[in-house]
Amino acid sequence: MNWILLIEQTLNGLQLGLLLFLLAAGLTLVFGIMDLVNLAHGSLYMVGAYFAATFTAWTGSFVLAVVLTLPATLLVGAVVEIVCLRTLYDRDHLDQVLATFGLILFFNELVRLVWGPAGLSVPLPEFLSSSLELAPGLIYPSYRLAIIIASLLAAFFLYWLVARTRIGMLIRAGASNREMVGALGVNIRFLFTIVFGLGAALAGLAGLMAAPISTVEIGMGENVLILAFVVIVIGGIGSIRGAFVSALLIGLIDTVGRAFLPDVIGGFFDDEFADAAAPALASMSIYLLMAVILAFRPEGLFSARNG
Amino acid sequence: MSEALTIEGLVKQFGGLTATDHLSLSVTQGEVHAVIGPNGAGKTTLIGQLTGEITPDAGTIRFAGRDVTGLAVHRRSMLGLARSFQITNVLADFTARANVALAVQAHQGHSFRFWRKAATDPRLIGPAEEHLATVGLADRADVTASSLSHGEQRQLELAMALATRPAMLLLDEPMAGMGPEDSARMVEILKRLKGELTILLVEHDMDAVFALADRITVLVYGRAIATGAPEQIRNDPDVRAAYLGEETGDA
Amino acid sequence: MQMIRVGFIGLVMLALAVVPVVANAIDEPFYVSLFTRMLVLAIAASSLNLVLGYGGMVSFGHAAYLGLGSYVVGIGFYHAANDGMDWALNGWLHLALAVVIPGMAALLIGAISLRTRGVYFIMITLAFSQMLYYFFIGLERYGGDDGLSLWYLSDFGDVMDLNDDSQLYYLAYGLLVLVLFTLYRLVNSRFGMVVRGAKSNERRLMAVGFPTYRYRLVAFGISGAICGVAGFLMANQSEFVSTSEMHWVHSGDLIVMVVLGGMGTLFGPVLGAVGFLMLEQYLPELMEGVCHIIGGESCGIAGEYWKMVFGPLLILIVLFARGGIDGLLQGKVGRNV
Numbered sequence: 088m089n090w091i092l093l094i095e096q097t098l099n100g101l102q103l104g105l106l107l108f109l110l111a112a113g114l115t116l117v118f119g120i121m122d123l124v125n126l127a128h129g130s131l132y133m134v135g136a137y138f139a140a141t142f143t144a145w146t147g148s149f150v151l152a153v154v155l156t157l158p159a160t161l162l163v164g165a166v167v168e169i170v171c172l173r174t175l176y177d178r179d180h181l182d183q184v185l186a187t188f189g190l191i192l193f194f195n196e197l198v199r200l201v202w203g204p205a206g207l208s209v210p211l212p213e214f215l216s217s218s219l220e221l222a223p224g225l226i227y228p229s230y231r232l233a234i235i236i237a238s239l240l241a242a243f244f245l246y247w248l249v250a251r252t253r254i255g256m257l258i259r260a261g262a263s264n265r266e267m268v269g270a271l272g273v274n275i276r277f278l279f280t281i282v283f284g285l286g287a288a289l290a291g292l293a294g295l296m297a298a299p300i301s302t303v304e305i306g307m308g309e310n311v312l313i314l315a316f317v318v319i320v321i322g323g324i325g326s327i328r329g330a331f332v333s334a335l336l337i338g339l340i341d342t343v344g345r346a347f348l349p350d351v352i353g354g355f356f357d358d359e360f361a362d363a364a365a366p367a368l369a370s371m372s373i374y375l376l377m378a379v380i381l382a383f384r385p386e387g388l389f390s391a392r393n394g
Numbered sequence: 395m396s397e398a399l400t401i402e403g404l405v406k407q408f409g410g411l412t413a414t415d416h417l418s419l420s421v422t423q424g425e426v427h428a429v430i431g432p433n434g435a436g437k438t439t440l441i442g443q444l445t446g447e448i449t450p451d452a453g454t455i456r457f458a459g460r461d462v463t464g465l466a467v468h469r470r471s472m473l474g475l476a477r478s479f480q481i482t483n484v485l486a487d488f489t490a491r492a493n494v495a496l497a498v499q500a501h502q503g504h505s506f507r508f509w510r511k512a513a514t515d516p517r518l519i520g521p522a523e524e525h526l527a528t529v530g531l532a533d534r535a536d537v538t539a540s541s542l543s544h545g546e547q548r549q550l551e552l553a554m555a556l557a558t559r560p561a562m563l564l565l566d567e568p569m570a571g572m573g574p575e576d577s578a579r580m581v582e583i584l585k586r587l588k589g590e591l592t593i594l595l596v597e598h599d600m601d602a603v604f605a606l607a608d609r610i611t612v613l614v615y616g617r618a619i620a621t622g623a624p625e626q627i628r629n630d631p632d633v634r635a636a637y638l639g640e641e642t643g644d645a
Numbered sequence: 646m647q648m649i650r651v652g653f654i655g656l657v658m659l660a661l662a663v664v665p666v667v668a669n670a671i672d673e674p675f676y677v678s679l680f681t682r683m684l685v686l687a688i689a690a691s692s693l694n695l696v697l698g699y700g701g702m703v704s705f706g707h708a709a710y711l712g713l714g715s716y717v718v719g720i721g722f723y724h725a726a727n728d729g730m731d732w733a734l735n736g737w738l739h740l741a742l743a744v745v746i747p748g749m750a751a752l753l754i755g756a757i758s759l760r761t762r763g764v765y766f767i768m769i770t771l772a773f774s775q776m777l778y779y780f781f782i783g784l785e786r787y788g789g790d791d792g793l794s795l796w797y798l799s800d801f802g803d804v805m806d807l808n809d810d811s812q813l814y815y816l817a818y819g820l821l822v823l824v825l826f827t828l829y830r831l832v833n834s835r836f837g838m839v840v841r842g843a844k845s846n847e848r849r850l851m852a853v854g855f856p857t858y859r860y861r862l863v864a865f866g867i868s869g870a871i872c873g874v875a876g877f878l879m880a881n882q883s884e885f886v887s888t889s890e891m892h893w894v895h896s897g898d899l900i901v902m903v904v905l906g907g908m909g910t911l912f913g914p915v916l917g918a919v920g921f922l923m924l925e926q927y928l929p930e931l932m933e934g935v936c937h938i939i940g941g942e943s944c945g946i947a948g949e950y951w952k953m954v955f956g957p958l959l960i961l962i963v964l965f966a967r968g969g970i971d972g973l974l975q976g977k978v979g980r981n982v
């Protein structure tokens with residue numbers, strides 16, 4: 088086995104997993120606290136990427152773009168919550184699914200109207216465009232390393248926020264017992280808006296970091312959203328810790344599986360079959376993982392409600 | 395006389411709270427056995443464990459001569475254990491007849507029958523209407539359950555339980571929320587069922603309990619503090635102190 | 646009100662029955678394919694309605710069964726065209742496999758998904774459909790991302806010729822009627838009563854002795870099988886098979902059709918599919934027209950961005966008219982829950 092390749096792919100998996108975590112963290116909080124299915128979370132990811140593209144073009148600096156994008160997506164999230172989602176909290180899940188599905192259509196068209204139908208690309212920031220030699224022979228793009236570090240910082244920030252602050256205490260209490268928080272006389276509406284805005288900013292952060300290494304295009308959030316769902320289902324709805332563990336698991340399995348499964352299958356079957364089936368099977372691996380985990384633990388690995 | 399239901403050493407904890415505390419109890423074939431106790435004594439929790447909705451932490455439940463402790467809800471129902479719910483729990487958007495017909499259907503074996511119309515199937519409708527008549531709802535068969543009065547919904551609860559042709563009924567406060575008239579009607583209905591069926595009756599309405607019960611068990615904090623004939627329970631000083639809320643005179 | 650409803654539904658079914666005749670008479674064959682699509686989606690939406698409307702299971706993955714049904718045709722074609730396996734084009738075989746394979750897939754997916762409830766169920770059905778989507782993207786041999794163009798359609802010998810748009814249309818119409826009749830029997834049978842009862846109050850059903858899981862699972866399987874039939878038709882209608890039809894957004898479209906038409910009513914999904922495609926087809930023109938009437942400039946834009954209206958429209962339907970078109974016909978204004 089090629090160790091350099093393995094380490095490289097592991098780093099890629101880590102990076103994908105961390106991005107998924109940023110996306111899933113907001114979703115799982117919103118599920119856990121507001122009991123809301125939000126399909127439009129992927130749209131916030133997309134909006135984050137588009138903001139990053141525009142702000143980079145305006146300011147000429149990716150760092151400045153980051154600084155502007157985060158509050159901008161937070162604002163978009165808060166507005167969406169206040170205008171639309173607020174009316175959905177006491178609706179059933181089907182209503183929520185439909186309404187947020189409508190939001191996706193709306194956002195896609197809005198983006199098309201504002202930014203045009205063609206995809207955009209965001210240049211890598213100058214100071215991160217090179218590669219680092221982590222070990223002899225192991226060369227890794229510094230931008231990807233930066234994503235890993237930035238995501239970890241965001242994860243730590245989230246951990247600090249939830250575990251150490253008053254808002255975090257309310258969030259935790261809300262995830263395990265919503266009525267109680269209301270009974271404490273907390274302004275629930277405001278808390279919900281904050282949580283939603285926070286989730287939006289995290290999704291925006293994931294989108295903006297992904298922007299330079301992928302195409303910024305309409306619908307880019309739709310496939311990532313499903314991965315984030317898988318993360319949440321495996322992790323247990325409402326559990327940030329669960330989201331973190333399962334995001335890394337999914338990121339690693341998906342990336343490493345795609346890289347190595349063809350070889351593994353090739354070792355057992357003839358080449359023709361391996362060539363035909365391996366990519367298909369590799370892309371199924373995380374869903375199969377989900378199926379297995381659910382067969383044994385229908386509530387996910389760390390369910391917030393059951394401790 | 396043989397035992398219809400035997401409970402031994404039943405324990406159920408919710409977090410730190412012991413809702414059922416090493417409870418042992420037996421119900422004789424054909425008797426009406428009332429379980430009384432203050433709010434939160436664990437009566438509904440007990441019924442939940444008997445039907446299988448709640449899994450006990452320890453203890454065994456024997457019904458009709460076999461250990462049913464680990465059996466699924468629907469299997470116990472098929473063995474002849476039927477319940478009514480404390481909070482009315484019927485199919486709100488179905489008519490009274492359709493509610494009972496479904497329960498009849500449950501009793502007639504599997505329902506993997508895909509083609510014939512159920513609503514006009516005499517094998518379902520006949521028994522369903524019989525059971526509705528038993529509980530006094532014959533002329534309300536076409537009314538949607540959610541449009542029935544509270545008292546009628548309670549009667550429908552009972553009809554659904556009867557429709558599974560149970561050997562034993564577990565009734566969780568069948569008179570809950572009823573006015574005196576409805577209550578009296580329910581007592582009459584239950585009196586008629588007495589003898590045909592073994593009944594475990596959870597009830598707060600003491601008049602009803604003393605009118606119906608052959609034996610009474612008093613539950614406090616999940617424990618049975620007394621079991622005996624109604625007269626015995628009425629005069630038991632512990633019971634009076636703990637439950638009936640009366641001063642024992644010398645206190 | 647009931648009269649109006651029955652009359653309206655009868656009229657729609659009747660109008661659908663004469664589409665090819667009218668379209669050929671006015672020399673607008675385009676309508677035949679548009680309306681074939683409506684029928685196909687009506688079948689798919691009806692299949693979803695069995696679980697969603699009657700069973701209360703919010704499946705967000707029905708596009709997968711649609712896709713599986715169409716890949717039966719696509720893969721059959723591929724082997725007939727490339728490996729000379731002529732039998733692989735047999736239409737009856739296609740139809741049978743388009744029922745069996747999606748049905749089996751639905752049983753498998755349902756077996757896991759139905760162990761969960763609420764949000765989990767929605768997300769898991771979504772995830773599994775996306776799994777199949779990626780599976781077919783990975784199958785380079787059958788076109789992968791690009792899909793397969795079908796030069797030959799399912800072959801029914803002398804019985805019918807699907808290359809003739811009218812014949813294909815009437816096949817779709819006949820299958821829709823068959824599906825509706827089957828569903829009618831099904832939801833009113835003993836089995837159907839259990840499935841509907843489990844939607845209304847599953848706990849009660851278990852208490853009277855129903856192992857509800859089994860019944861819900863079988864309903865889910867049947868639903869997948871019927872949806873596969875729609876997939877079979879869709880492949881023959883578009884003469885193309887691709888993964889894009891399996892994308893989860895199309896599962897969302899199907900849910901929208903069911904709700905738009907009216908959940909848990911037999912004809913609701915038909916009305917929903919017709920309404921949905923009408924909106925898709927004519928909302929752009931309508932918006933452009935309205936824009937011109939109110940004197941706007943560069944009205945092309947209004948037409949082009951019709952989904953900006955469609956999205957919020959959906960939200961409004963959800964919030965205010967859950968009974969859908971069928972609910973309106975029954976005179977139910979506002980939410981019917």
Ligand SMILES: Nc1ncnc2c1ncn2[C@@H]1O[C@H](COP(=O)(O)OP(=O)(O)OP(=O)(O)O)[C@@H](O)[C@H]1O
Nearest residue numbers: 408411413431432433434435436437438439440480
């Ligand atoms: N699912 C649960 N989780 C936690 N605690 C529970 C649960 N169900 C019941 N309890 C607690 O267990 C105790 C017994 O409840 P139960 O409903 O059995 O009482 P009960 O005797 O039926 O009361 P009532 O007369 O009010 O109906 C109560 O303190 C209740 O709060």
Ligand SMILES: [Mg+2]
Nearest residue numbers: 437438439480
């Ligand atoms: Mg109780």
